[in-house]
Amino acid sequence: MKYHSFSPARIWTLAAATVTQLVRMKIMAFLVVFCVIVVAAGFAFPVMNPEQQLKLLKDVSFGALQIFSVVIAIVSTALLLPRDLEDRTLYTILSKPVPRYEYLLGKLIGVLLLIGAGLVLMDIAFSAVLWLRQSLVLAQSIAALKQEGVATPEALAQLNEFVGKQGLTWNIHLGVLAIFLKASVIAALSLMISCFASSTLFTVVISLLVTIIGHGQGLIREYFFSEGMNQIMKKLGSALLAIITPDLGVFDVLDNVINGELVSAFSAGVMVGTAAMYVTGYLLVSHLLFVEKEL
Amino acid sequence: MKRQIQALTVFLLLGAIKLPIEEAATHHLRGAKLLTKPISVSLRESLGQASFAASLGGLRSLVASITYLRAYREWENINWAKVDSLFQITTRLQPTYFNYWDEASWHMAFNAASSYLYNQDINPMLRGKLYEEHVQRGIDILKEGLLFLPDEPRLWNSLAEIYARRVHDPKKAAECYLEVFRISHNDRYSRFAGYQFAQASDRESWVKGYELLKRAYDKEQRPPSVIDELKNLEDRLNTPPQQRIPDARPKMEINHGEVGPTQ
Numbered sequence: 001m002k003y004h005s006f007s008p009a010r011i012w013t014l015a016a017a018t019v020t021q022l023v024r025m026k027i028m029a030f031l032v033v034f035c036v037i038v039v040a041a042g043f044a045f046p047v048m049n050p051e052q053q054l055k056l057l058k059d060v061s062f063g064a065l066q067i068f069s070v071v072i073a074i075v076s077t078a079l080l081l082p083r084d085l086e087d088r089t090l091y092t093i094l095s096k097p098v099p100r101y102e103y104l105l106g107k108l109i110g111v112l113l114l115i116g117a118g119l120v121l122m123d124i125a126f127s128a129v130l131w132l133r134q135s136l137v138l139a140q141s142i143a144a145l146k147q148e149g150v151a152t153p154e155a156l157a158q159l160n161e162f163v164g165k166q167g168l169t170w171n172i173h174l175g176v177l178a179i180f181l182k183a184s185v186i187a188a189l190s191l192m193i194s195c196f197a198s199s200t201l202f203t204v205v206i207s208l209l210v211t212i213i214g215h216g217q218g219l220i221r222e223y224f225f226s227e228g229m230n231q232i233m234k235k236l237g238s239a240l241l242a243i244i245t246p247d248l249g250v251f252d253v254l255d256n257v258i259n260g261e262l263v264s265a266f267s268a269g270v271m272v273g274t275a276a277m278y279v280t281g282y283l284l285v286s287h288l289l290f291v292e293k294e295l
Numbered sequence: 296m297k298r299q300i301q302a303l304t305v306f307l308l309l310g311a312i313k314l315p316i317e318e319a320a321t322h323h324l325r326g327a328k329l330l331t332k333p334i335s336v337s338l339r340e341s342l343g344q345a346s347f348a349a350s351l352g353g354l355r356s357l358v359a360s361i362t363y364l365r366a367y368r369e370w371e372n373i374n375w376a377k378v379d380s381l382f383q384i385t386t387r388l389q390p391t392y393f394n395y396w397d398e399a400s401w402h403m404a405f406n407a408a409s410s411y412l413y414n415q416d417i418n419p420m421l422r423g424k425l426y427e428e429h430v431q432r433g434i435d436i437l438k439e440g441l442l443f444l445p446d447e448p449r450l451w452n453s454l455a456e457i458y459a460r461r462v463h464d465p466k467k468a469a470e471c472y473l474e475v476f477r478i479s480h481n482d483r484y485s486r487f488a489g490y491q492f493a494q495a496s497d498r499e500s501w502v503k504g505y506e507l508l509k510r511a512y513d514k515e516q517r518p519p520s521v522i523d524e525l526k527n528l529e530d531r532l533n534t535p536p537q538q539r540i541p542d543a544r545p546k547m548e549i550n551h552g553e554v555g556p557t558q
Contacts, residue, residue, distance in 0.1 A: 048367070049394075051394060052363075052394060055360065055392075055394075056360050056364075058356075059356045059357045059359075059360040060357065060360070062356070062357070063354050063356075063357035066353050066354060067354075154483075182353070196299075215353055216333070217317070242310075242314060243307065243310030243311060243313075243314065244306070244310055246313070247313070247317040247320075247321070248353070249321070249330070249333065249353075250317060250320050250321060250324065250330075251353075252330065252353045252355070253324060253329040253330060254353065254356060255331060255355050255356040255389060256328060256329050256330070256331065256391065257329070258356050259389075259391060259392050261327075261328050261329055263327075263329060264327060266323075267323065267324060267327050267329055270320050270323055270324065271320075271324075273320075274316065274317070274320050277309075277313065277316060278313070281305070281306075281309035281313075282309075284305055285302045285305050285306045285309070288298050288299075288301050288302035288305060289298065289299065289302045291298060292298045
């Protein structure tokens with residue numbers, strides 16, 4: 001059989017093994033916790049207005065989705081290399097004709113597959129609860145309008161519009177895509193850090209710090225580009241932070257998606273392109289760090 | 296060592312290349328109303344470290360919902376100052392969600408203002424002053440919200456209601472209803488503007504009110520209130536008999552159990 005220096009089949013095998021490895025770590029138990037949170041949020045606070053009830057359900061669910069994806073992206077990626085070293089699996093793999101970049105790529109794809117699958121499952125659960133809640137809220141509001149004798153076609157249309165905007169739309173799933181893209185960037189970043197880190201804890205802490213700073217990039221950039229600033233050190237510091245951390249704020253479209261703003265195909269493309277740039281860049285750096293690393 | 300230097304070089308190059316790309320992506324997404332401006336550092340003290348970090352970490356909407364729920368709780372405890380400050384944080388966190396502005400203003404201009412006005416424990420002079428201050432606070436909140444959402448008809452409608460029902464300034468109320476009409480193209484709000492202009496005390500407003508209500512009348516929108524107000528305005532404007540509408544003045548009493556005048 002002819003040897004290829006780049007083999008998608010080998011990468012897929014590594015990715016599948018990584019998914020199995022992570023599933024065995026019981027990472028997906030978070031799904032159960034998520035479902036409990038969504039159902040609780042879905043039926044809590046019945047005294048609020050219909051629009052607000054749906055918004056709260058979306059806020060809580062998207063918050064849980066974000067926390068799940070960020071935590072899994074950081075922790076699972078940080079665990080992979082040390083675990084493979086500890087189990088000696090890494091030596092078994094690399095003693096075969098598997099290039100190191102394929103190993104890294106396989107590991108990252110495995111983590112992304114796990115996060116993607118988890119997000120899809122949680123999205124399905126969340127959509128079902130949202131649809132159920134939306135139908136209940138609409139039925140209750142129509143009944144209340146009829147009871148008050150003000151169920152005019154105008155009022156009903158307005159109610160449908162309000163509830164529809166806060167209810168289940170295709171746009172919601174694009175919000176989940178934004179969460180996945182952010183998690184991809186964080187996973188690639190953690191992989192890069194784990195290539196030179198001395199311990200798992202170091203990788204987790206640094207990745208978490210970079211993630212927090214990355215969310216405040218907008219503030220940092222505004223500070224960096226502000227005209228009134230004349231302290232060179234401060235300006236250099238903010239420039240350095242802006243250069244070394246990714247701008248994760250680019251993927252924070254959720255606030256406005258929750259409010260009913262539509263994500264166009266072009267905007268989704270902008271987010272995908274930005275995420276691809278980070279993942280490619282971080283993978284390249286990871287490869288350079290890992291290719292000659294003494295194991 | 297050579298590889299590590301190469302890695303550092305690529306990392307720094309990536310950092311330099313990504314800056315303008317991030318700026319362009321942010322600019323596009325803000326233009327598409329998908330991203331809001333970063334929250335002000337001054338909010339940190341009001342929010343607390345944990346909430347500030349959470350809102351920076353992409354959980355801004357969730358933190359806003361939590362502060363909203365806290366404000367709701369303070370409303371139940373009738374702590375108006377706290378309601379106001381918590382809504383202030385909520386609206387700062389999510390300035391493009393109209394409902395927060397609307398509800399914050401409703402609490403101040405209606406709930407808090409009435410609560411102070413009817414509080415027998417407070418000196419009557421002070422009660423009136425507190426009432427006015429809170430109504431004004433409600434107006435200020437809506438005006439601030441309209442800076443972020445200038446084309447939100449529900450905010451204009453709420454402002455109109457405060458001017459009409461709390462400040463009793465029909466001209467300003469009419470102007471706000473006209474804004475709602477401009478945005479929503481719903482004729483109902485043009486009629487509301489007409490009713491408000493009719494309540495004003497100057498002739499110029501009556502003329503405007505008559506024009507708006509006559510336009511509704513010509514479009515066959517002729518509820519008793521339109522006909523009655525047109526009749527009143529014709530009297531006040533001394534309209535010649537041949538230019539007056541032919542309808543008789545409707546019976547405007549409301550019988551027990553009815554929601555409006557009979558036609």
